[in-house]
Amino acid sequence: MTIDALTRPVASPERSLMAEAALDVPSLPKEAAYALLLSHAGAVLEGTPDPITAMSTMSCLLRQGFGHLWVGFYRVVEPGALLRVGPYQGSLGCLEIRFGSGVCGSAALWRKTVVVPDVSAFPGHIICDPLSRSEIVVPVFDARGELIAVLDIDSEHPAMFDDVDARCLEQLVRWFARA
Ligand code: SME
Numbered sequence: 001m002t003i004d005a006l007t008r009p010v011a012s013p014e015r016s017l018m019a020e021a022a023l024d025v026p027s028l029p030k031e032a033a034y035a036l037l038l039s040h041a042g043a044v045l046e047g048t049p050d051p052i053t054a055m056s057t058m059s060c061l062l063r064q065g066f067g068h069l070w071v072g073f074y075r076v077v078e079p080g081a082l083l084r085v086g087p088y089q090g091s092l093g094c095l096e097i098r099f100g101s102g103v104c105g106s107a108a109l110w111r112k113t114v115v116v117p118d119v120s121a122f123p124g125h126i127i128c129d130p131l132s133r134s135e136i137v138v139p140v141f142d143a144r145g146e147l148i149a150v151l152d153i154d155s156e157h158p159a160m161f162d163d164v165d166a167r168c169l170e171q172l173v174r175w176f177a178r179a
Contacts, residue, residue: 025065034168037065041172054175055149056087062153063089070129070154073140074104076147083108086149091129102126107137107150113166117159129154136161140173148176 025033041061045054055073063071072088074097083097083104099109102124107114114137119125132154140149151173155161 030164031168033065034164034172037061038168038172041175045175051148051176052087058151058172058175059087059089068153068160069131069156070152073149073151074108075149076108079147083150088152090154094126094128097126103135103137104150104152107139108147111139111147113138113170115161115163115166117161119154131156133158134160136165136169138166138169138173140176143177143179145177 025036028036041058044057044061048054048057059071059073062068068090070088070090070093072090072093073086074083075086076082077084081099083099085093085095097105097108099105103114103116103119103122104126106124116122116125116135116137119127119132119135133156135152135154137153138151139147140151142148151169153161153165153169
């Protein structure tokens with residue numbers, strides 16, 4: 001599949017095929033890779049009302065596109081108190097995380113993106129996969145501004161994530177706040 005094909009909006013009958021296609025972006029500069037991924041996600045998800053479908057699709061695109069160790073969502077199941085794992089790709093994730101616990105729980109509590117260049121230096125970091133060296137967690141809000149989930153991405157490389165990732169991933173999860 002060419003980059004041109006990936007960026008073209010797709011007609012509805014092709015959407016299931018598009019969702020299965022890998023997005024091969026590692027050779028691109030990070031900003032360009034995200035621009036392609038955002039465009040692809042928008043085309044694939046157009047008309048989809050289901051947030052779980054969107055979480056599954058975004059997890060797939062991010063993992064396939066960037067090759068990260070673990071990509072997925074923790075959903076708010078008790079507001080202000082508890083996250084439970086949702087759609088993800090990678091090794092077995094912890095099932096539940098309390099607000100304030102680890103990186104995910106901290107991002108949920110603070111309602112802010114947290115970039116962790118060295119997970120061993122983050123107090124209370126929860127080890128799901130011992131290969132994880134750095135991570136980013138982005139809060140996900142609905143159209144009313146309620147926190148509904150966090151997007152968690154882990155890398156086996158130290159200091160993998162920066163402000164560009166934060167900005168672009170925040171843009172990606174704005175899909176959940178569309179009216
Ligand atoms: N590293 C996370 C736990 C979740 S897993 O990595 C999948 C944290 O400390 O919040």
